[in-house]
Amino acid sequence: MPVRAKAAFSRVFGSNTELRSINDELAANVGDIAELDDSTRLTVQRVDRVIAMAEAHNIADNIVYTPIQVPAGVNSGNVQGWLKNSFADGTEVNFDRYTISTHEMSQATQHHPQWRPVCEIVTRRGAYVGKAPKTNDTNSNADHLLPRGMQLRCIGIKTVPVMSRDGTVQSRLVLQLEDTQ
């Protein structure tokens, strides 16, 4: 792996300040890296390159989970309505940002209020990284880093039961997405 690409990857994913800065710029420019300054664009290209190297080893679809924020104007009792209005089946969406996800839904939701929705994403893209805190007896305890510019199709909104680490079961609102690329 090229030294500078690895250094860029380590810098971006070694600090949320750096990751948030890059992600905010990507979102502001709807993913168009031509609009970024030279230094940021070079960093993004290097990070893309590292993720692509990891993806070369992916041989099967993953199911990964990431919680999403709810707009300030949506109250907790109307999250399902907001999801249905915004992300009806067949809607195509784009994550302009690099997105941190996990293979285990309980890990994605353990600290979150019950009304906060979670995206369930079926994709072959992205990179397994490291060893996240293990919460069960599977081997699924790696975080999963999704590349920027993921284009996905909404395929359902469901409420599912999820067992948390303390054994309690909570309902979770899930926005199901599949990769269109």
Place this chain on the structure above:
Amino acid sequence: MTADDSRPDPADADFFARFTLSDDIRAAAFGAAGGTPPPRVIRRPGRTEPDRPEKPAP
């Protein structure tokens, strides 16, 4: 890109397995106040045109 971009590091055989996201990144993603901003809608079902211009007006 520069010439150094193609220089491999011999110590990175299991780079991804050893790499751990920082605690503040995991907290921003999975913590109590965390989460990813909602994805950008690019096309509604039944529509052939993009939902809105690809880039915001200056």
